[in-house]
Amino acid sequence: MKEHLYNYILGIADNSLILGQRMGELCGHGPSLETDIACTNISLDLFGQVRSYFQYAAKLAGDGRTEDDIAMLRKEREYVNVLLAEQPNTNFAYTIGRQFLFDIYHLLYLTELQKSKDLTLSAIAKKCIKEVSYHVRFSSDWVKRLGDGTEESKQKMQEAVDDLWVYTDELFHQTEADKVMITEEVGVDVTKLKEEYYTRVSEILEEAGLNIPESKWFQKGGKQGIHTEHLGYLLADLQYMQRTYPNMEW
Amino acid sequence: MSEEQIMSLEKYFEERIARDEKIEPKDWMPEKYRQTHIRQMSQHAHSEVVGMLPEGNWITRAPSLRRKVALLAKVQDEAGHGLYLYSATETLGVSREELYEQLHTGKAKYSSIFNYPTLTWADIGAIGWLVDGAAIINQVPLCNTSYGPYARAMIRVCKEESFHQRQGYEIMIKLANGTPEQKEMAQDALNRWWWPSLMMLGPTDDKSVHTEQSMKWKLKRKTNDELRQQFIDQTVPQADLIGLKIPDPDLKWNEERGSYDFGGIDWDEFWQVVKGHGPMNKERMKARVGAWERGAWVRDAAMAYAEKKEKRKQAV
Numbered sequence: 001m002k003e004h005l006y007n008y009i010l011g012i013a014d015n016s017l018i019l020g021q022r023m024g025e026l027c028g029h030g031p032s033l034e035t036d037i038a039c040t041n042i043s044l045d046l047f048g049q050v051r052s053y054f055q056y057a058a059k060l061a062g063d064g065r066t067e068d069d070i071a072m073l074r075k076e077r078e079y080v081n082v083l084l085a086e087q088p089n090t091n092f093a094y095t096i097g098r099q100f101l102f103d104i105y106h107l108l109y110l111t112e113l114q115k116s117k118d119l120t121l122s123a124i125a126k127k128c129i130k131e132v133s134y135h136v137r138f139s140s141d142w143v144k145r146l147g148d149g150t151e152e153s154k155q156k157m158q159e160a161v162d163d164l165w166v167y168t169d170e171l172f173h174q175t176e177a178d179k180v181m182i183t184e185e186v187g188v189d190v191t192k193l194k195e196e197y198y199t200r201v202s203e204i205l206e207e208a209g210l211n212i213p214e215s216k217w218f219q220k221g222g223k224q225g226i227h228t229e230h231l232g233y234l235l236a237d238l239q240y241m242q243r244t245y246p247n248m249e250w
Numbered sequence: 251m252s253e254e255q256i257m258s259l260e261k262y263f264e265e266r267i268a269r270d271e272k273i274e275p276k277d278w279m280p281e282k283y284r285q286t287h288i289r290q291m292s293q294h295a296h297s298e299v300v301g302m303l304p305e306g307n308w309i310t311r312a313p314s315l316r317r318k319v320a321l322l323a324k325v326q327d328e329a330g331h332g333l334y335l336y337s338a339t340e341t342l343g344v345s346r347e348e349l350y351e352q353l354h355t356g357k358a359k360y361s362s363i364f365n366y367p368t369l370t371w372a373d374i375g376a377i378g379w380l381v382d383g384a385a386i387i388n389q390v391p392l393c394n395t396s397y398g399p400y401a402r403a404m405i406r407v408c409k410e411e412s413f414h415q416r417q418g419y420e421i422m423i424k425l426a427n428g429t430p431e432q433k434e435m436a437q438d439a440l441n442r443w444w445w446p447s448l449m450m451l452g453p454t455d456d457k458s459v460h461t462e463q464s465m466k467w468k469l470k471r472k473t474n475d476e477l478r479q480q481f482i483d484q485t486v487p488q489a490d491l492i493g494l495k496i497p498d499p500d501l502k503w504n505e506e507r508g509s510y511d512f513g514g515i516d517w518d519e520f521w522q523v524v525k526g527h528g529p530m531n532k533e534r535m536k537a538r539v540g541a542w543e544r545g546a547w548v549r550d551a552a553m554a555y556a557e558k559k560e561k562r563k564q565a566v
Contacts, residue, residue, distance in 0.1 A: 024309040024318070027325050028302035029537065031545020033333050036302075040326040043309075047319050054315070068314045092548045148558065149551025156547065234310075241313035241371060248429055250313040250371070250421075 005118070006060050007080075007177040008187055010070070011223065012113075013053035014081035017071055018231070019102060020046030021238055022089060031092055038138055042099065045131040052124045072242040076232055077225040080175070084167035086222070086231045090160070093146055093153070097160035100139035104200050105171045105193065106132050112188040121186065140204050147208025154209065161205065162213050169218035171197070267467060272398035275341035283467060286460070287397050288342050289358075290469060292349045295335035296360035298328045300353075300534050304368040305377060313371055320417055321374060327410045334406070338399040354539045356526065361385075363450050365528030372425055372432075372439035378418015380440075380447040380485065386411050387481050388451065391471035419488065426492040433493075440489065441497040448512075449520045451478040457517075482510050 023043035030036035054067035061070075084102055089095045110132055113125035146157040172194040174182075181187025202212050221227065241250070251259075259278055266273065273279055302325050309325065312318035336346050352358035363381050368374065389411065392404040425436035452458055452474035464470035472480070482501075489496050500513030522528065 021310060024322060027309050027322070028299075028306035028329075029541045031541070031548035033299065033329055033336070035545075035548070037326055037329045037333070040322055040329065044319060044322045044326065047315060047322065051315050051319065071315055092545065145555040146548070146551050149553075149555045150547070152547050153551030153554075237310040240311045245313070245429075245431060248313075248432060250317055250424060 004180040016046040018081040019085040083222040093156040093160040165213040291339040298332035372435040375421030376439035376443040382415040
């Protein structure tokens, strides 16, 4: 099995999986019917992407594991999503902040992944980019609305951005799988996306009248499977059926 | 307007309906027609939106990625139905805020079926199969109803609902053909959802207060009892096909009528739930009102932002 490629795919897909699960929690509980539909739609897009990635990973594994085994039957330390993706829906500002800080990265990332020498990954990236462009528009618009809306919304949006900011640096950390995949021209060098990322994020935050956090202290660990305490609960839900009723088809 | 003029308008109006012409928002209509439609259409919209809750309850725990994606898409469809049914209701001169207010204060009703809990994954199958199945039977005739915006909305709603119904039945097939545990889960869900689904078709004809007028306005084409019989006759063979047992000891094929005879429905339970005392009435309303209140600052922000943007545009 191409172990590095397999691990590399998990690194991409786990972000969509965990963020999709978070967005799915909101279904039916959003601030308006329109935002409810949009958040559910983003969740749906992300899970669609997850399926493409994990179907490919299952094929590479070649040992009978399915997309669901990979998505739902790993242990907590084996999930390699960034910490940002697993942060909870504290309030709508956190949901939007998390989505925005991820979307800007996601679009830059997929734009590069399209050039991958791995044709499957490149094809998935091309398909996802249309969806993610919409996610960027949705979350950026909401950052502006909340930042430049009322005093209350401004304060809430600022608080969310400040709190989530510490998880942004991790997006640009290279893993072992990254390094190998970059030399094979399959993977994306995320370190090269950093500058453009903070430029774009800062532009939107400024337009929204929000302060750009100055913190130089960042959190990391997700890519090595060392998560925040939030992930365990999310996985308990995600894995519930597969764990309670093992080896069944649904 | 004199009484005589109103009488002649009403006569002309009833003639149009009898000719199967569509009534459009700007057309004259009797006040009672307007009110009846606001009531029924908003009730329908509320049902879609409250209905998102019991199914949304299983999104994070869906057993496979394929099922999760399908469930997300389904609940999203329901939100979409809510949206265009609210829009269609707004054409009758009532705002969405007023309609929400009616829902949140308990003045407006929604389908009682959503006051039952979804306890296992099989409930998601049972809802699709039985609840959407009963909803389609209720709703297909509405594609030809007299009020244009409602009829047009219903054409789209019904297409999506029949897809949901097949999807729900497919979940049940998979469970019924699965392990003993899965089969038991499916049977248990059928046992719990069967009777409430029959109640969805409404009170018996002798107890139904709106039937006669609604028939005239084509808000209804068949009586509650006729619809219920249709639902039973259609669903029993589907249960047989996958080896599940309808939880009704009196259920029996009646050769003479060419229909199934069935046992008595617990109408006390029906009225208890309708009056707000079902297993989940309070939780459902708490969830809706809670989402609305927690979202107030978000909606205020969106409004304030739109106003600022408009002002800036004018200043340029």
